[in-house]
Amino acid sequence: xxxxxxxxxxxxxxxxxxxxxxxxxxxxxxxYQLKIIKSHFNYSSFDKIILPGQGAYATLMxxxxxxxxxxxxxxxxxxxxxxxxxxxxxxxxxDWGYEDKTTRGLGIINGDIKKFKNKxxxxxxxxxxxxxxxxxxxxxxxxxxxxxFYFVHSYIFQNIKKxxxxxxxxxxxxxxxxxxxxxxxxxxxxxxxxxxxxLNLIKNYILKT
Amino acid sequence: xxxxxxxxxLDVIKNKVVKGVNFKxxxxxxxxxxxxxxxxxxxxxxxxxLDINASYQNRKTFIKTxxxxxxxxxxxxxxxxxxxxxxxxxxxLNAGADKVSINSAAVKNPRLIRQASxxxxxxxxxxxxxxxxxxxxxxxxxxxGREITRNELINWAKQAQSxxxxxxxxxxxxxxxxxxxxDSNMLKKVTxxxxxxxxxxxxxxxxxxxxxxxxxxxxxxxxxxVFHSGKYKIKTVKKYxxxxxxxxxx
Numbered sequence: 177x178x179x180x181x182x183x184x185x186x187x188x189x190x191x192x193x194x195x196x197x198x199x200x201x202x203x204x205x206x207x208y209q210l211k212i213i214k215s216h217f218n219y220s221s222f223d224k225i226i227l228p229g230q231g232a233y234a235t236l237m238x239x240x241x242x243x244x245x246x247x248x249x250x251x252x253x254x255x256x257x258x259x260x261x262x263x264x265x266x267x268x269x270x271d272w273g274y275e276d277k278t279t280r281g282l283g284i285i286n287g288d289i290k291k292f293k294n295k296x297x298x299x300x301x302x303x304x305x306x307x308x309x310x311x312x313x314x315x316x317x318x319x320x321x322x323x324x325f326y327f328v329h330s331y332i333f334q335n336i337k338k339x340x341x342x343x344x345x346x347x348x349x350x351x352x353x354x355x356x357x358x359x360x361x362x363x364x365x366x367x368x369x370x371x372x373x374x375l376n377l378i379k380n381y382i383l384k385t
Numbered sequence: 386x387x388x389x390x391x392x393x394x395l396d397v398i399k400n401k402v403v404k405g406v407n408f409k410x411x412x413x414x415x416x417x418x419x420x421x422x423x424x425x426x427x428x429x430x431x432x433x434x435l436d437i438n439a440s441y442q443n444r445k446t447f448i449k450t451x452x453x454x455x456x457x458x459x460x461x462x463x464x465x466x467x468x469x470x471x472x473x474x475x476x477x478l479n480a481g482a483d484k485v486s487i488n489s490a491a492v493k494n495p496r497l498i499r500q501a502s503x504x505x506x507x508x509x510x511x512x513x514x515x516x517x518x519x520x521x522x523x524x525x526x527x528x529x530g531r532e533i534t535r536n537e538l539i540n541w542a543k544q545a546q547s548x549x550x551x552x553x554x555x556x557x558x559x560x561x562x563x564x565x566x567x568d569s570n571m572l573k574k575v576t577x578x579x580x581x582x583x584x585x586x587x588x589x590x591x592x593x594x595x596x597x598x599x600x601x602x603x604x605x606x607x608x609x610x611v612f613h614s615g616k617y618k619i620k621t622v623k624k625y626x627x628x629x630x631x632x633x634x635x
Contacts, residue, residue: 190506193455193481231506300508300551302582303604304388304430304634324388324634326430326461328508328551347387369461369483371425 177207180223182382185213185249188239189264190230194368195378199226202379216244219252224382228368229264233273233289233331236264237281246282253284256358260381263329266355266362275331285357287336294348300330307343307353307365315361315380316343316354323373325353325365332364359385388634389626390430390605391595391619392584393612395420397466398438399446400453404610414613418453424612425458428619430634432462433554433584433607435486437529439467448480455481463511463554474501478509486511486554489527492534492541495548502549510552511584512545514538516571517558523571530558538571539578546579553579554607556586564590564610572601592617592625599631 182199186192192212199210213225227249229236240246253259253269261269270281273289281289292299304324312318320343332351333341343354345364355362361381367374395402395417402414414420421432434454436447444467451464464477465486474485485505491498491512502510516538517526523538542553555575557568567585576583584605585598591611598606611617623633 190509191478191481191483194459194483197456198459230508235506297580298582298604299580300582301387302508302552303390306386328461366461369459371459375459 179207179209181221182208182210183213183217183222183225184210185225185227185240185245185265187227187229187236187243187245187265189236190228192228195226195228195262198368198375198378199382202375202382206383208382213245214243217248219248219255219257222252222257224258224260224385225249225252226260226262227265228262228366229268230328231264233264233267233275233281234277234279236268237273237279240268250282253282253360256360258359258385259361260378261360261362262368263364263366266364267331267333269355269360269362270333270336273331284360285336285340285355285362287333287340289331290334291331292348297348300328301347302328304370305345305347305365307345309343310341313342313356314384315377317380320373320377325363325367325370325374327353327365329364386632387604388430388632389599390584391428391622391633392431392433392463392605392607393424393429393619394433394435394586394607394609396435396437396609397447397450398436399443400450402613403437404613417450418457420613421454422457424619425460428623428634429460431460431605432458433486434462434464436464436466448476451477451480451482465511465513465554470497471500471504474505474510478505482509484509484511484552486513488513488515491545492525492527492536495544498545498548498550502551507549507551510550511554512550512552513554513556514542514545514575515556515558516568523574526558539574542575542579546581550581552582552584554584554586555603557588560588561586562610563588566590566594567598567601567603567606569597569601572598572603576602592622595622595626596629596631599626
């Protein structure tokens with residue numbers, strides 16, 4: 177049987193160690209192989225792509241540009257191929273990011289990434305918070321509803337279509353914590369840091385989608 | 386709702402967790418990797434690991450320990466102790482730390498906070514501050530309290546924030562290690578003057594101390610002895626806090 181190929185993009189935006197290890201543990205003994213993407217790639221040779229990210233929107237976009245990853249990634253996403261973006265890896269699916277400077281995103285899921293407005297909030301939103309499912313899905317079945325995941329961010333998805341929001345979280349106000357359009361997923365939290373529920377989400381994404 | 390984080394802290398020499406009151410009478414409590422794994426499995430929200438004897442020789446072993454710990458846990462890991470420059474920070478992040486805490490080096494060279502947060506992102510730069518009172522004034526001390534600086538505590542906390550710190554790990558040297566509770570007064574002054582998350586550290590001895598720590602608006606509560614000695618399990622603390630109405634991850 178032909179192995180499914182998972183691409184893990186190293187956008188030089190934070191450590192990929194944890195997610196790398198999580199994926200390896202999941203696919204061990206199963207018909208999958210993991211390839212790290214660090215430069216231009218052939219978009220048709222991957223069955224799934226995961227992009228973790230920390231830090232700023234503008235930095236990740238400019239890193240991906242330097243690494244010549246933007247073009248093939250856009251092609252890949254425009255084909256509605258399977259994708260999981262984590263934190264900033266989710267945020268760059270939007271049209272625009274407003275962190276540091278205004279940056280054009282990949283424009284796959286309409287919306288903007290803007291800072292939490294409420295001045296009373298402790299920023300960054302750092303720690304474990306609950307996800308509330310709008311509907312259940314292959315990667316987050318009913319049992320994921322009201323579970324806690326680990327967040328670290330100051331910017332959120334805004335002006336997004338309701339139908340693209342799979343789950344929301346409360347911090348001052350509701351914000352999208354999981355987005356989905358076709359086969360493209362984005363999570364604002366860090367599943368690789370979110371203990372067993374986080375690992376189960378990654379497992380569902382890899383094995384069931 | 387955002388949960389209050391319960392954070393066990395491992396003071397480490399090479400690969401052993403140790404405990405000493407005010408850096409005296411150091412006792413070995415266990416193996417760092419084993420203990421980290423145990424805490425991750427038993428409900429810790431985050432883990433903190435400090436190299437308390439960061440000599441050149443010990444450092445190499447410590448970094449290996451960080452690598453091994455990062456492999457066995459799947460909760461966030463903050464690492465610090467003896468971090469002196471950008472390359473130390475890079476080394477620890479590469480070893481698998483999610484956040485690095487800087488203390489003395491930031492006091493001596495505040496620009497390090499800015500440089501580190503620009504390079505790696507604010508979210509992974511924690512500024513650890515040790516505070517102590519002198520004639521009713523709260524000052525910043527370094528080298529485990531052995532050296533007093535000219536910095537006034539609140540000014541320094543604000544400065545750390547404006548330089549790009551993502552979080553403050555606040556230890557009161559007036560209460561650390563004596564298990565009479567967090568320094569509520571000092572913590573409240575800090576949490577009310579910055580907007581970034583503050584982790585309370587130093588002094589937990591019983592369950593009520595955790596609750597009093599929560600009331601200071603610190604979003605992380607750090608403790609060592611009460612966990613390492615087996616006096617409380619993480620679950621016990623969380624159940625207690627939950628009954629008191631504190632949002633925790635159970």
